[in-house]
Amino acid sequence: MHIPVLLEELILALQVNPKGFYVDLTLGRGGHSLAILEKLTTGKLFVFDKDQQALTETKAKLLAVSQNVEFIWSDFSDFDFYLKKLGVEFVDGFVVDLGVSSPQIDDPERGFSYSKNCILDMRMDKSQKLNAFTVLNEYPSEKLVEIFFKYGQISYAREITKAIVASRPLKTTFELVNLVKKVIPALVFAKKNFIKNVFQAVRIEVNNELDSLQKLLEKLPKFLKQGSKVAIISFHSLEDKIVKDAFLELVNKDKLEFFQKGLPKFSMKVFRPKTTELNKNPRSKSAKLRILTKN
Numbered sequence: 001m002h003i004p005v006l007l008e009e010l011i012l013a014l015q016v017n018p019k020g021f022y023v024d025l026t027l028g029r030g031g032h033s034l035a036i037l038e039k040l041t042t043g044k045l046f047v048f049d050k051d052q053q054a055l056t057e058t059k060a061k062l063l064a065v066s067q068n069v070e071f072i073w074s075d076f077s078d079f080d081f082y083l084k085k086l087g088v089e090f091v092d093g094f095v096v097d098l099g100v101s102s103p104q105i106d107d108p109e110r111g112f113s114y115s116k117n118c119i120l121d122m123r124m125d126k127s128q129k130l131n132a133f134t135v136l137n138e139y140p141s142e143k144l145v146e147i148f149f150k151y152g153q154i155s156y157a158r159e160i161t162k163a164i165v166a167s168r169p170l171k172t173t174f175e176l177v178n179l180v181k182k183v184i185p186a187l188v189f190a191k192k193n194f195i196k197n198v199f200q201a202v203r204i205e206v207n208n209e210l211d212s213l214q215k216l217l218e219k220l221p222k223f224l225k226q227g228s229k230v231a232i233i234s235f236h237s238l239e240d241k242i243v244k245d246a247f248l249e250l251v252n253k254d255k256l257e258f259f260q261k262g263l264p265k266f267s268m269k270v271f272r273p274k275t276t277e278l279n280k281n282p283r284s285k286s287a288k289l290r291i292l293t294k295n
Contacts, residue, residue, distance in 0.1 A: 003281045004031025005099065006289045009271040010231050011035050013291045017227075019043045020092030023083070025076035025216070028101040030058040036095070037065050043092075044068045046083065050075045050125040050207075054101065075125070077215035083223065090225040096232040098213070098239050100203070102283065112203065114195045117174040122203045132202050136176065137169045151210070151238065152201030154194060159183045173199075200236065213239055217246040230292040240288055247292045267293050 010032060016022070018041040024033040027049040037045050045068060049055050052073050062069050072082050076096065083091070104124075105113050111121030111132055120132040135147070141161050148157035163183045170176055177195055184194050204210060220230055230247075234240035250266040271289040278285060 003102070003284075004028075004035070005097065005233055005281065005284045005287045006271060006273060006277070007031060007035060009289055010095065010233070010291075011039075013269065013271070013289075014093045014095075014229055014231060016040070017043060017092050021088060021090070022046070022093045022095070023079065023091050024048065024095045025079055026095070026097045027058055027071075028054055028097060029103060030061055032095050032097060033058075033062060033069075034065065036093075037062055037069060040066060040068055042068075044070065046070045046072065046086070046088070048072045048074055048076055048079055048082070051104070052126065054103075057103075075212055077212040077219075079216065080219045080222070088223075090228065091223045092225075092228055094220060094223075094228075094230045094232075096216070096230075098209075098233060099235045099283075099287070111173055112199070114173055114177050114199050117172050119172060120170060120176065122199075122206045124207045130206055132206055133169075133171070135202055135205055136164055141165055147205050148198065148201050150201075151204040152197035153238075154197050154201065156184055156188075156194065160194075160198065204238075210238060210242060213242050214246075217243065221250065224294045226294060228294045231289060232292075233287055233289050235286050235288075240290075243290050247290060250292065265295050267295055269293075 014036070016036055016039040018039060020043045022036050022043065023046045024036065025048045027033055027047040033045060033047050047062070047069060050073070055071050055073055059071055070086065074082060100112050104110050108116045108118040111118045120136060122132040144161040144164065145157045148154040148160060154160065160180060160183050163179050164170065167175070167179055170179070176198065180195050180198055181189065224230070232243050234243055247268045251268055255265060269291045271291070273284040273287055
């Protein structure tokens with residue numbers, strides 16, 4: 001079962017306007033969307049996901065609460081195209097949950113989990129061609145090293161890459177897991193979850209996650225009006241840094257413009273899971289919620 005992370009903090013921070021327009025750019029299994037939809041009257045919710053399975057499995061649940069919801073199959077970096085097409089000029093609140101959902105992790109056919117033996121896939125959008133198998137078996141060595149350094153921050157990137165190339169073709173997640181275990185010295189391996197970082201690096205590459213996030217953050221400000229909020233939940237330092245830097249750029253830039261021209265200013269708040277949530281949902285441990293408000 002998928003438990004939405006930082007749900008209470010997110011809903012309180014959004015201060016949902018019953019007549020407002022809200023956009024959930026990562027629908028998943030609809031936990032955040034459902035909580036927003038329950039507070040809307042004449043307002044509307046637009047939900048996006050690049051995983052068509054998530055849209056299909058969640059649609060009935062949301063429509064049972066309200067018909068004021070629009071479903072869009074797309075990567076979140078293209079949200080502006082669809083909102084403009086639907087005549088949406090400004091949005092009261094955006095929600096982005098950058099984590100892999102529990103159903104995606106738990107489904108052996110998706111290949112996201114290193115605790116289950118599955119095919120090497122890791123595609124959020126199953127219609128795209130690039131998958132983990134292609135990355136691991138067809139990418140040149142230097143490209144793999146770059147991915148492991150950049151997206152996994154792995155100090156043994158060259159050693160892991162050398163072992164992957166020598167063992168090609170890799171077909172399953174357990175083959176990759178066992179290979180990493182053999183490469184990393186036991187004492188070093190015990191201190192850090194290298195497997196998690198390897199899987200993270202490959203998944204980011206397959207889904208172009210960080211580039212999509214950067215594009216999203218560049219487009220968001222155009223849709224914000226006074227009182228609008230952006231809520232983004234990140235799960236590792238790479239994506240959180242991108243979000244933090246983008247938010248702070250608006251906050252710091254606007255401080256100067258506010259004093260010079262009296263323009264609306266931005267502010268940012270950060271939330272982490274409480275102990276009660278950590279006990280109920282251990283997967284929330286690394287989650288961080290950043291709220292940007294246009295005041």
